[in-house]
Amino acid sequence: MSDTAAATYLGHAARVRVIACHECDLLQRESDVPAEGVLRCCRCRATLYRRHADSLDRTLAYALAACVLWVVSNAFPIVGLSVNGDLVETTMFGAVRVLYRDGMWPLSALIFITTMLMPACQAVGLVWLLLPLRLGRTPFRADAVFRALRIAQEWGMTEVLILGLLVALVKLAHIAAVVTGPALWSFGALMLTLAAAASAFDTRDMWARLQGVPDAGPAFDGDTPFPAATAAACGLCVCHDCGLLTRVAPAQAHAESDYANPHAAMHLPPHPTHCPRCGAHLHLRKPDSLARTWAYLIAAVILYIPANLLPVMDTSSLFGAQKDTIMSGVVYLWTSGSWPLAVLVFIASIAVPMLKILAIGFLATSANLRSNWQPDQRARIYRIVELVGRWSMLDIYVIAVLTALVQFNALATVRAGPASIAFGAVVVLTMFAALSFDPRLTWDARKTE
Ligand SMILES: [Zn+2]
Ligand SMILES: [Zn+2]
Numbered sequence: 001m002s003d004t005a006a007a008t009y010l011g012h013a014a015r016v017r018v019i020a021c022h023e024c025d026l027l028q029r030e031s032d033v034p035a036e037g038v039l040r041c042c043r044c045r046a047t048l049y050r051r052h053a054d055s056l057d058r059t060l061a062y063a064l065a066a067c068v069l070w071v072v073s074n075a076f077p078i079v080g081l082s083v084n085g086d087l088v089e090t091t092m093f094g095a096v097r098v099l100y101r102d103g104m105w106p107l108s109a110l111i112f113i114t115t116m117l118m119p120a121c122q123a124v125g126l127v128w129l130l131l132p133l134r135l136g137r138t139p140f141r142a143d144a145v146f147r148a149l150r151i152a153q154e155w156g157m158t159e160v161l162i163l164g165l166l167v168a169l170v171k172l173a174h175i176a177a178v179v180t181g182p183a184l185w186s187f188g189a190l191m192l193t194l195a196a197a198a199s200a201f202d203t204r205d206m207w208a209r210l211q212g213v214p215d216a217g218p219a220f221d222g223d224t225p226f227p228a229a230t231a232a233a234c235g236l237c238v239c240h241d242c243g244l245l246t247r248v249a250p251a252q253a254h255a256e257s258d259y260a261n262p263h264a265a266m267h268l269p270p271h272p273t274h275c276p277r278c279g280a281h282l283h284l285r286k287p288d289s290l291a292r293t294w295a296y297l298i299a300a301v302i303l304y305i306p307a308n309l310l311p312v313m314d315t316s317s318l319f320g321a322q323k324d325t326i327m328s329g330v331v332y333l334w335t336s337g338s339w340p341l342a343v344l345v346f347i348a349s350i351a352v353p354m355l356k357i358l359a360i361g362f363l364a365t366s367a368n369l370r371s372n373w374q375p376d377q378r379a380r381i382y383r384i385v386e387l388v389g390r391w392s393m394l395d396i397y398v399i400a401v402l403t404a405l406v407q408f409n410a411l412a413t414v415r416a417g418p419a420s421i422a423f424g425a426v427v428v429l430t431m432f433a434a435l436s437f438d439p440r441l442t443w444d445a446r447k448t449e
Pocket of ligand 2: 239240241242243244275276277278279280
């Protein structure tokens with residue numbers, strides 16, 4: 001497949017393996033990685049490949065454990081409140097249902113997808129791919145399941161949910177006696193097994209087993225001067241999902257400057273659109289990357305205003321009704337003595353979304369201006385944005401648990417306010433903005449030396 005592509009490119013089959021960086025697109029020689037070793041890009045220091053010993057067995061064991069833990073986590077109550085001898089408990093699905101009943105269906109859908117559906121897809125997807133391989137068979141539709149798994153890993157947020165549950169526990173302890181349920185512990189274990197499975201999973205090893213060959217990327221002749229260029233300039237395209245290098249255009253068909261200009265990169269000639277290995281869409285640069293990033297970002301900025309001005313939670317009790325915005329919730333935590341939680345919620349709900357909007361705006365502006373300023377620092381900003389963005393979901397999970405539990409008609413009732421939907425939309429839109437931004441645009445202004 002791609003070996004033939006490389007052979008036509010160089011005239012004959014050759015044996016220096018090449019790899020392209022998924023963040024800066026630089027073509028580089030691939031060196032052998034020792035077990036548990038990491039291969040990093042020599043220009044932007046992105047992690048290109050991480051090798052794991054016994055990847056298949058370990059990942060499969062963690063994934064099977066995660067499947068069992070997922071069932072336990074959703075079958076039993078997470079947490080309960082005991083008031084005057086009455087015990088009110090909720091499961092995760094119970095919280096989703098209460099929000100739906102209150103007319104907060106966008107919020108309930110978001111919580112259902114990120115805490116129940118996607119973690120299930122993560123665990124089942126890994127078992128689907130690896131169990132047949134372990135038994136010496138070929139998994140059915142491995143390409144589609146692999147791509148679904150990549151989406152599930154992006155949107156599964158078990159670790160954020162755990163932190164949200166802990167914050168909710170502290171808030172609930174102010175109201176009544178809290179009874180922890182078995183699902184609280186099994187969600188914690190689910191978080192750990194999913195993280196362990198994701199870190200032990202070796203995608204290259206899996207594809208090598210599936211195809212029966214070590215790897216199928218192009219290779220260069222050892223005698224040929226190695227082209228210090230981006231993959232795009234050599235007519236090669238790296239797959240976002242599985243990392244396979246595929247030849248999509250004649251070599252040197254486009255001058256390097258074409259890619260240095262994001263506006264030109266948006267109007268590239270048509271080329272093969274699907275990865276021959278996993279079937280993902282292939283593009284030399286993400287299509288309309290900057291236009292889409294800006295569109296998501298502007299929508300997020302607009303919704304950030306109601307998210308902070310409108311009430312995020314309505315509490316009605318014997319002592320009257322109270323409407324809390326995100327900021328007044330933080331102030332309440334601070335004055336009631338839980339200052340570590342106040343700091344945590346402030347960082348997750350106010351600082352992170354604002355900094356994320358500013359950071360993506362800065363990255364997109366510098367790509368628009370074709371700036372050559374410190375691309376390594378900008379690459380670092382991009383990685384931080386990708387890493388911390390999901391933690392803003394914290395407050396959404398806290399609200400969901402409080403809404404599900406505090407339903408004592410006469411005594412106290414908590415409802416999610418309109419700002420919670422706006423806030424959920426800000427988190428999702430900034431994640432879409434980060435996903436639409438192509439980090440390779442950061443490096444395109446710089447000539448490869
Ligand atoms: Zn790189
Ligand atoms: Zn692929």
